[in-house]
Amino acid sequence: MPAIRAASKRKPPPEGFSDLEEDLLVFSNKMKDAQNAPTDNIPKHQAQWPVFQISHQRSRYIYELYYEKEAISKQLYDWLLKNGYADALLIAKWKKQGYEKLCCLRCVQTKETNFNSTCICRVPKAQLKEGQDVQCVSCGCRGCASCD
């Protein structure tokens, strides 16, 4: 994220930002709430789930606007990425086959797990046991395999 400059020296955001402004504000408010929510009674590993989820939703929102609906310009998309409205690395994964619905980057980081495997949420529903309900440790994802 670039340095935040004084409003007087700031360049205006690219054309079309005003269309998304409100929704992005909703996301950022949600994010603030999630960040400020007390985590006293929550298991330690769950404390950051909402943050991951909101960041995923916001990235997805921008990704869809740019790649699927083609509603925003390249400049605006780049500007949004640069200003931290979306996770560029996560979006980079979504473009790859098999990772279209990836929930977070931690879930495909095999080196961080004991058995060098991906997260349980990456396992397709069909391969799970009947009625097995999973929720991954890193972000609370319930399954993000592409074939689900």
Place this chain on the structure above:
Amino acid sequence: MLKSTYKPSPGLLQPLPPGWTEHKAPTGHTYYYNATTKESTYKRPGAVPVPMDPATSYFQHQAVPQINLSDPVVANAFMAQYTAPPPQQQQHGGQRGGFGGPGGGRGGGFQSRPRPQPVDKPRSKVAIPGHDPWILVYTKYGRRFAYNSAKNASYWRIPEKLMPAILELDQARIRQKAAGTASAEQEDGKATASSGPVPRKEQQQEQEPPQHDYDSSEYEEVEVTDDEGDEEQDGNAPKRRRTEDAADDGPVEFTEADIAAQLAAMGADYGDEYDGYDEEMDEGDEGLPLSDSDARELFKDLLNDFNINPYSPWDKLIEEGKVIDDARYTVLSTTKARKEVWEEWSCAKIQELKEKRATEEKKDPKIPYMAFLQEKATPKLYWPEFKRKYKKEEPMRDTKLSDKDREKWYREHINRLKIPQATLKADLKKLLESVPLSALNNQTMTSHLPPQILGDIRYISLDPQIRDPFVEAYIQGLGSPPAADERAQEEENEAAKTARNERRKREKALEERERAVAEGKRRQEKKLQFERHRLRDEERELERAMHVSKKGLQSQLAATVVDKPAAEVSAEKNREAIR
């Protein structure tokens, strides 16, 4: 299935009798207080009882908190109430406490809670075509019964002979609905949904045995209810009283097993509905002719009607839930399908918006800011104060203007406020004069001044009360728009142009002709010259022939022999040249 969003409003409760007021105790209970008698009670006082009319008193008794049986949850709760009392309760009648209010109706016997009893009433009636005395009556809860006005008899189970006519009626109704009224659809859905819970209640409340069918929830045609509606129809209230008493005291001939089975069946029903509400509706309502594309269009209409921002995410749409209350939300059965349609719609909408924006002219962001300055700026505030005070305002947040510019204009404006009015007026006049007549003329409305005026600091520095009349006066004094003159001029130009063209063409033609003439002349001259040449040549030859030397005829003959071919060659050459 989508839960009905209908909530029984407290306003539907029976109104308090005059003098009574409703209050909330600190504990959260509601209680009622009568200011005149200084009496207070937790029980809701009903209307003043009118005991001489059994029918009305019956109504009073029935007037209970309204519940919506189309809501499965409510319906289940409702039924659970009836299953609760143990069977022996049915034996003794007269359990009812002193009647009156809905709250007090069932005074502290085995049930402290007021038993909610729906009040169903006939709402509309339709004459069944082809069967004269018969009328199809719809009740408030969407149920219906057949009524024979000649025999004064009504039947929940619709007689066989009326069946085809009623089917016809239904189809007509559905067709009408498909034409666009969506809310009616939902009501029907509710009606079908409510056919489950209904029979139970009726079994307890009414004993109208001949037409009654205990498994009626399985029937589509047999729609049953409490006898409320009938009562009004046949009006034999005393009997009703009796039956009601019996009914009130608990389920009659209805065992636990029955109830369990019913509940299970209902649960299954609702489960189905949950998955495919509209399919259910289709079948339940004798096949709604709603094609897939129609459904999609309907859903898109819904999105349009609610002014959904096409840029917003789907989650937001769902979270807000505005759309969910609309009946058209259910025309698509699954959320996945809805999302798909929404995606399609938003893509199209965004494209549309883009095109629209491309065509419409750009508005100068300066204009709203200037108007804002005029309204809000005072010499009492420095720029930082002003900025802080109004940072939430739209013109102050507009990203098209830089903060530097804003500050500059603010300072300039504040400085100009100190200048005497005469100068300001002169400045404004100068500004108005600088605008060409095509933009500002006596046809210009004061509300639609050209942007170069509205965005100028000189325009806003004068108080509107002085400025507006001034500008108006100035505009009045201006000439008419040059647009008409211009057009005339243009027409004139056109004519001149065509004339000029014509002339040029003529000149060209003339030139051409002249050239042709000149050519002809030249050729003639050439010919003349050539002829002259030839004449001279011949003369010369003749001369030579005349001139005979002393060598005699021999030499002369030799000369002619030599000469002749030469002459011939030259003649031929000449001929060629002419050609």
